[in-house]
Amino acid sequence: MADVCYDEATCIYAGADRPAVDALNLDIKDGEFVVLVGPSGSGKSTALRMLAGLEEIDAGSIRIGGRDMVGVPSRDRDIAMVFQNYALYPNKTVAENMGFSLKMHGVSKEERQRRVREAARLLDLEPLLGRKPKHLSGGQRQRVAMGRAIVREPQVFCMDEPLSNLDAKLRVQTRTQIAALQRRLGVTTVYVTHDQVEAMTMGDRVAVLRDGRLQQFATPGELYDRPVNLFVAGFIGSPAMNQLNVDVDAGALRVGETVVPLSAAQATAVAGLSRVTLGVRPEHLSVGGGELKLQVDLVEELGSDSYVYGHLVAEPDTSLVARAGRGRFRMGETVGIGFDPGQLHLFHPDSGERLGP
Amino acid sequence: MTAVTAPSAVPVGTIRSRSTRQVSWSRRAPLLPALVFVVVVTQVPFVVTIWYSLNSWNLVRPGSRQFVGLANYVHVATDVQFRTALVNTVVLTAGTVIISMVIGVALAVLLDRKFLGRSVVRTLLITPFLVMPVAAALLWKTAMFDPTFGIVDYVLGPLVGHVVWLSRFPLASVMVEMIWQWTPFMMLLVLAGLQSMPTDVVEAAGVDGARPFAIFRELTLPHLRRYIELGVVLGAIYVVNEFDSIYMMTQGGPGVSSTNLPYYIYERAFLGFDVGQSAAMGVVVLAGTILVATIALRLIFTSFTGREEAA
Amino acid sequence: MMAATDTLAAPPRAATRPTPAIRRRRRPGIGNVVWGVVAWLVGILFFFPVLWMVLSSFKTEAAAYTNVPQFVFSPTLAEYRHVFSSGVGSYFLNSAIATVVSVVAVLLLGTPAAFALSLRPIKKTSDALFFFLSTKMLPIVAAIIPLFVAAEAVHMLDNVWTLVILYTAMNLPIAVWMMRSFLLEVPSELLEAAEMDGARLWRSLREVILPVVSPGLAATALICAIFAWNEFFFAVNITAARAATVPVFLVGFISSQGLYWAQLAAAATIATLPVVLAGWVAQRQLVRGLSFGAIK
Structure with missing residues (x-):
């Protein structure tokens, strides 16, 4: 077990006009579960593969337990990886798949069997040990891939979208199992996903990447409460945060006909700007009670809640979504909505950077 | 290169x-x-x-x-027989490849249907490809095209009269034998293409109201394109160098009427022992082949490696 | 064999059809029956020359030469006895050596090359592939004189090892192409997983990659073996009595024995049989190889 440190780590693909991963800095503590998240092309997988030794570190360095990994081949890094397509050896049985790395490291046959059986018990794979991968279901294959990683007892787990080939229900189940297993084993884990729900539910800390650059590296709560820019604000949370470009008027915001007061700190932050981008999460808009008039375009019933999609009557080209109780609103209806001034996010209208607390 | x-x-x-x-x-x-x-x-x-x-x-x-x-080279340029051999090579290669591809596509479509004993029929159909070319040529020369005892004459005789096929139509006879050998290869390639055709696309076209022939023309043929190209290029590679059939069936004759370039160069080198001239012909053929090959290989490259390199 | 070819002939869509119990009842397909008959007729038409060759080989010379083709006759093994007594054995041995050794050499040289052009691609991969295939397009006949002169200079004319070298070179380009297409189907993560598991490259190739591509290897080997066994041009030009292969035997048989069809049919059947049988039995590999892995 070890800590992992990305220090200005950069990866450049031949022929690309910008680095796939650009001067990435991450300090990952021993035993921590870190999720790299971002849209496709954000460099999250490349960052993971650099740690695993599958992509070159062209500049900067990555350290595992303080040891510089530049030029160290994968097999000498003491890392285990779970691949998106699992990459199980098709000609080997489950037991042989799981024991392969131990065999490669010269572990005795008895010891190998003992550790494989132990890992199999942990993952409910014992009855399957003699089977070949093609006779396993998707979920079972996923567990074998996990098993192959934990048998190693490595310093670091690398996981590259390990759940994306599972169906929705199994994905949710396995998500919690992996998180629980990782806490139990205490092995430092770097986990890549494009799914922000996975990132929020699994990670101790989450690194949001975009175009090869780190946007924010923080706990899930912090990402949700204080996104550093519009990109993070829009990426974390579902449905995405509402964004409105509004006028600033004497320390308050003017939304349509309504004036939204700001706190002292917020007012200081927007001083000198005539417009800002206002961000409000759907769950922080109160429907039915406010003075702002919303024309309802669509209602999405989820069972427990519903989401109301619509536009402001005063500004028809806006588009807002708000969470409401179930069954109260209908399409075409006009409802009043209100802001909670304590739950507003303000961003610079040009740079998208967060303003104020 | x-x-x-x-x-x-x-x-x-x-x-x-x-x-x-x-x-x-x-x-x-x-x-x-x-x-x-x-x-x-x-x-x-x-x-x-x-x-x-x-x-x-x-x-x-x-x-x-x-x-x-x-x-x-001056001599080669003025050699009328060389020019005949060149024309024969082009005719033999193009004829063999095109005709065997057309028959191959038809057979592949036939074999893509379900019917009783399909695997047996396919086994029968691929056999000509496996037969040793020398034996195949011998077989066609003696048992098929023989003017007295040949099967071809026996079957076609009542219709077109008695014909000494190998003297009257030497190049065409050789071509028939080669088409017989190469059709199975074309058929297998095209069949591979047909079976890799995604069924949902065909179903979607059916739902859109397309008739079977329209589906074949609009969807199947474009899908088969790269398989057909591969078959044409590989077939041409082997057929353009064909030597065995001509050596066995006609010895290039009568005269040079069925002589192709490989056989002509062979004759000059190993029967005429003229190394200099046959080498010059070889170089001319080489230059021509490089020219044609460059075009043909570019074709096969765009269709067969294009997707990996684009990825 | 039939079981294997049956599943091969059936496209995947047929394999995933629902079980007969819940399958929709179909009209008895008159069309399908008609096309089936057509297919059978064409199949028999294509196979007929081979059938005729085999039938003739069991005839006496007199029965083979009839104006009206005879299908009913009393079979005799006389012609086969005659062929075997004319010393076909050494030709078979030469063909076997030239085929087996050249195929092994092709796989040993071609597999690493295909690896370098697929899973761990070098730069200019397409240039290298282009080069390999282009060598196939060059007229062999233009190279035969220098090869002949060179073989003579090192006293390797009429030597089966010269054939081995030439057959290896002849088949290598196609083999590299085929092997590459098979290796491209192997997910690159497999190699990465083995590397992370601590296996060195050679070990991962042997333990992980080779078992996965072994059907492709078999297909490649089969195609190369067919071409090597049937090769005639090199064999007739650079071998004589000592190293001659089966096709050369067949041609020599004509000149020494004359055009006696029953006897030639027996010789041709013997010469052809190994490859035809191998192709029939390994039809799946044959199709895979010829379609460059497009059929799994």
């Missing part, structure tokens, strides 16, 4: 150049034995051939070898 091992392009940035160079050598190493072997056995002789073509050299007259410059 040769230099493949030239040093790689300038690596990105200066930081990684050293390690990149080592990595690319270790990556290139597994390729080298095969590359060196092929170059030595197949490329070096061609270079030697070029040198021979500049000499006058007859094997049966020792000491006859002398440098004559381009004289052999």
